[in-house]
Amino acid sequence: MSTEHEQHNTDPLGGITRRDFVKRGTVATAGVSALMASGNFAYAGGTDTIRLGLVGCGGRGTGAANDCYRSSDGIELVAMGDLFQDRMEESKEQLKKRLGDSFKVTSDRTFLGFDAYEKVLQTDLDLVIFATPPAFRPQHLRAAIESGTNVFMEKPVAVDPAGIRSVMESAEMAEDKGLAIVAGTQRRHDPAYRAAMKRIHDGAIGEVKTAQVYWNQGGLWHHEREPGMSDMEWQVRNWLYFTWLSGDHIVEQHVHNIDVANWALQAHPVKALGVGGRQVRTDPSYGHIFDHFGIEFQYESGARVYSMCRQQEGTPSRVGEHIIGTKGTSDGHSTIDGATNWTYEGEDVNPYVQEHADLVASIREGEPLNEGQRVAESVLTAIMGREAAYTGQEITWEEVLNADLDLGPDSHEFGSLPIPDVPAPGQTTLNRGAKTNASSADA
Amino acid sequence: MLLSNFLLALLVALGGPLGGDGRGPGDTERQSFPALREDSSDTYTESIPNTLVEFDMVRVPGGSVTVDGKEQTVETFWMAAMEVRWEAFDTYRLDEDMEDLEDAEADAISLPSKPYGFGNEIPGFGQEKYPALAVTRNAAQQYARWLSAKTGHTYRLPTPAEWKHACRLGYGTPQNWSSDRIGEHAWYKGNADDEAHPAAALPPNELGIYDQLGNAAEHVVPPEAGEDDPSEVWGGSYLSSAGDVHCSARQQKTPAWQESDPQLPKSQWWLSDAPFVGFRVVRGAGS
Secondary structure: OOHHHHHHOOOOOOOOOHHHOOOOOOOOOHHHHOOOOOOOOOOEOOOOOEEEEEEOOOHHHHHHHHHHHHHEOOEEEEEEEEOOHHHHHHHHHHHHHHHHHHEOOOHHHEEEOOOHHHHHHHOOOOEEEEOOOHHHHHHHHHHHHHOOOEEEEOOOOOOOHHHHHHHHHHHHHHHHHOOOEEEOOHHHHOHHHHHHHHHHHOOOOOOEEEEEEEEEEOOOOOOOOOOOOOHHHHHHHOHHHOHHHHOOHHHHOOHHHHHHHHHHHOOOOOEEEEEEEOOOOOOHHHOOOOOEEEEEEEOOOOOEEEEEEEEOOOOOOEEEEEEEEOOEEEOOOOEEEEOOOEEOOOOOOOHHHHHHHHHHHHHHOOOOOEOHHHHHHHHHHHHHHHHHHHHOOOEEHHHHHOOOEEOOOOOOOOOOOOOOOOOOOOOOOOOOEEOOOOOOOOO | OOOHHHHHHHHHOOOOOOOOOOOOOOOOOOOOOOOOOOOHHHEEEEEOOOOOOEEEEEEEOOEEEEEOOEEEEEOOEEEEOOOOEHHHHHHHHOOOOHHHOOOHHHHHOOOOOOOOOOOOOOOOOOOOOOEOOOEOHHHHHHHHHHHHHHHOOOEEOOOHHHHHHHHHHHHOOHHHOOOOOHHHHOOOHHHHOOOOOOOOOOOOOOOOOOOOOOOOEEEEOOOOOOOOOOOEEEOOOOOOOHHHOOOOOEEEOOHHHHOOOOOOOOOOOEOOOOOOEEOOOEEEOOO
């Protein structure tokens, strides 16, 4: 057992392994920073104030703002934006409680509406958090980089090839302007994952030949449609279930595990073949997305990664990765078995806080982290898998990267918005073009 | 009801209490329930109406027990033979049709949120036959209220005194509960392989109760507990060392149990970092 197990023996959680226990608010110390490619110290020691804005005040956005505040000294929240008054009020109440004097959001820096992001960016900010539904991310990211603001953005960072191309351009622009972009693929900031991946990259399991990645679980929340709700409002409040908003669950959720496969292989795949469908969650209140996918990703090296994700009520959950090389295997974060055996025995760190610690430290040290291109590639990997399942065809990287596929409506406004059919393999095509607003359609 | 067909399909495979050591979610082989006691008045089987879920309750004779240095009298009560399993918890969790509830309180019963997966920190283990895990005290209490409204019998969580008294009757005193015997009845660090196991895979104790020690650590609620008092789970779990699996073993909820829940507010229903927490229900003898 690891050393930190021994120090838990006096704890009410005695006997719990590292996998089940995360220290409250721990931020990694210099021992981990040695692993960081950028050479950042993981703990942001500076005290120069970072003025933070939040766009997207749901549970995750609110959590992210709190994680950022906990990660480093000198964080002040100064502006907030959302579509909905109710989400805004709940978020404010939570954050006031936790941030105390660092909560500096006044009523004239509280913005509602589709243009709230512009108004948040017009306040004097150092850093902005984007945690709206993914559909809006490319537009928000572009505006932030153009206005010279550092960005933390939740995954996924786009839902379609048009969005991915935009994110890749913004990432390049951030590089030129010296701005930081960190994305919410928090495993990349988890010292256990970092330690395992460093060993895998150094050959601890030989050449990586294959991996299996999973996100299987039960169903997720959805909100009833209330009288008078427009199509747009109902869809945005139930954003998980519409591909134009979420990218479908393979993109919205399973991207975490797909990102780990790309990390292990230090590449993105060159093609995908897949199956999927809508088997249990068939009611129209669940939009038109699939409830399961099974994808094979092929890489340039010949490696193949098998991906499985499912959201079906009453089924057991499995979330994780299994990486197989010529000399051994790894779970990607805690253990390596084979020619060499290894178990992570370092500190347990909350990666949701650590990602902000790394981001803030990189800004303060003038060596901004920029994860934009990398996260865009992982999200495009998931989109390629989705499209392989939607169309029933083998889809190549070049095809999906360059596809004429822009799923969002022409304009963002509360009004009628028809729901596309459930995709049909063998009939649905990759180059479906842009969906137009059918404003005259029945609500 | 949106999910009725699905639920029916889910439950057709279950057919009431299951024992044996079947492993894995794909294993739906029917197992016969091991006989509890010769005297059947010491047990009864409760069925949740309009479902195929059944569970056995065992009579626990009254007595006295010391908790926190205070000797307490425990009236005779009924205790569930098994920890609440997913198939039972899911009938509540997914119950979109509360109209057949007669209880006036039923209006106030809320249904759990649906967790955004369980990250790498929470393995899912399995569904059928496995104890419902990572549930908050609030979720366990809401389930008990729902179950009471469904069945017309008053179910609740055990008090610490009831839990400890039943444990002592079932497993005997600590003197004859040594680490070389612990694995006969309890899933703990030494035999569980870091995983929860299906309910009733190991033999029951003297009372006919399964897994009270080990497997899932179980919620208890002191009669005077307020909503803001930290919840406690007793008996140790599949992660506990041998020395932490006994009738006075208690763990108090800490913020670490929800540390990696990335949402604010944190879930009132799920413990993102405490996969070792479950519960069982009890019922007063006169209710």
